Amino acid sequence: MIDTITQGTTTTAATEQVIQQFIQAWHTQNKAVSKYFQKYDDAVYMQEVAPGRNRAIYLLGHLTSVSDNLLPLLGLGERLYPQLEELFGTNPDKTFEELPTVAELKDYWEKVSSRLAAHFKHMQTYEWLEPHTRVSEEDFAADPFRNKLNVLMSRTVHIGYHLGQLTLLKPEEPIA
Amino acid sequence: MIDTITQGTTTTAATEQVIQQFIQAWHTQNKAVSKYFQKYDDAVYMQEVAPGRNRAIYLLGHLTSVSDNLLPLLGLGERLYPQLEELFGTNPDKTFEELPTVAELKDYWEKVSSRLAAHFKHMQTYEWLEPHTRVSEEDFAADPFRNKLNVLMSRTVHIGYHLGQLTLLKPEEPIA
Numbered sequence: 001m002i003d004t005i006t007q008g009t010t011t012t013a014a015t016e017q018v019i020q021q022f023i024q025a026w027h028t029q030n031k032a033v034s035k036y037f038q039k040y041d042d043a044v045y046m047q048e049v050a051p052g053r054n055r056a057i058y059l060l061g062h063l064t065s066v067s068d069n070l071l072p073l074l075g076l077g078e079r080l081y082p083q084l085e086e087l088f089g090t091n092p093d094k095t096f097e098e099l100p101t102v103a104e105l106k107d108y109w110e111k112v113s114s115r116l117a118a119h120f121k122h123m124q125t126y127e128w129l130e131p132h133t134r135v136s137e138e139d140f141a142a143d144p145f146r147n148k149l150n151v152l153m154s155r156t157v158h159i160g161y162h163l164g165q166l167t168l169l170k171p172e173e174p175i176a
Numbered sequence: 177m178i179d180t181i182t183q184g185t186t187t188t189a190a191t192e193q194v195i196q197q198f199i200q201a202w203h204t205q206n207k208a209v210s211k212y213f214q215k216y217d218d219a220v221y222m223q224e225v226a227p228g229r230n231r232a233i234y235l236l237g238h239l240t241s242v243s244d245n246l247l248p249l250l251g252l253g254e255r256l257y258p259q260l261e262e263l264f265g266t267n268p269d270k271t272f273e274e275l276p277t278v279a280e281l282k283d284y285w286e287k288v289s290s291r292l293a294a295h296f297k298h299m300q301t302y303e304w305l306e307p308h309t310r311v312s313e314e315d316f317a318a319d320p321f322r323n324k325l326n327v328l329m330s331r332t333v334h335i336g337y338h339l340g341q342l343t344l345l346k347p348e349e350p351i352a
Binding site (some may be wrong): 012014015017018019020021022024025029049050051052053125128129144145147149150153154156157158160161162163164165168170 | 188190191193194195196197198200201205225226227228229301304305320321323325326329330332333334336337338339340341344346
């Protein structure tokens with residue numbers, strides 16, 4: 001294995017492998033979301049995952065918004081759909097009467113996922129160990145775990161968290 | 177950063193950092209489970225997380241059993257509570273009338289988590305890149321991602337998945 005010294009960080013093939021494993025885990029969760037939202041008719045996703053809880057459409061918008069926010073957070077560019085933040089981030093489900101349709105949100109989800117995947121293909125190992133864009137130099141110096149990789153790790157678990165909820169939706173029940 | 181060559185794998189401080197970040201993510205999920213099961217009276221956890229779905233007690237047993245199984249899977253020893261597999265793994269909730277109590281399961285959960293944490297403290301970086309105990313040499317050669325680290329990564333997301341479900345439980349509802 002050959003060491004490469006880039007931007008002051010020593011990396012090896014082992015580090016690269018470990019980071020690639022993590023990106024694969026992120027992809028696995030993403031694909032599980034895509035598959036889940038291909039499973040039923042769009043109308044099914046207007047249901048709550050459990051009585052009085054978020055609707056599946058809200059969780060799809062929420063996951064899309066959180067992924068979209070990775071673009072600025074990882075220094076990869078502007079959000080594709082900044083309007084999702086208010087609809088599915090800062091406000092709870094059922095705040096707004098009008099939301100994008102399930103079909104639109106599925107399209108946004110795929111576009112955000114593809115955009116991120118394209119960026120991840122070109123990211124160098126050392127870049128993952130750099131601070132994300134919302135941590136100060138001092139805070140990063142105190143805790144070097146506050147890097148871009150950590151953001152991806154927490155977002156991967158976050159997708160799993162909501163997938164666990166989405167699987168509770170019972171499509172056989174009458175749609176309100 | 178100094179390279180160390182151990183057991184044929186080149187590792188650097190960067191690799192070690194990345195692996196430590198994963199272990200931290202695993203700990204974070206573990207602590208969230210512990211905290212969740214300290215939140216309410218034990219009787220609350222006898223409820224289903226959503227109508228017709230698993231009870232919280234079942235998910236606690238399930239998470240404990242899956243974590244316990246990491247001991248043999250990572251080559252760290254025998255399971256502490258092999259009896260949990262039948263109760264919370266191979267069979268769905270409500271198969272058995274008699275289960276360990278919530279208090280017992282909480283104790284098992286803490287003991288398994290502590291045992292794993294103690295092992296992880298002593299594991300070397302290169303060990304995480306070794307095959308787990310249930311992958312063949314040929315399969316590992318074909319896919320070196322099938323290592324111990326990958327097992328820990330998927331288990332971390334798995335905990336998040338069930339935490340997402342546990343948070344749906346409504347403790348204010350009358351207990352059946």
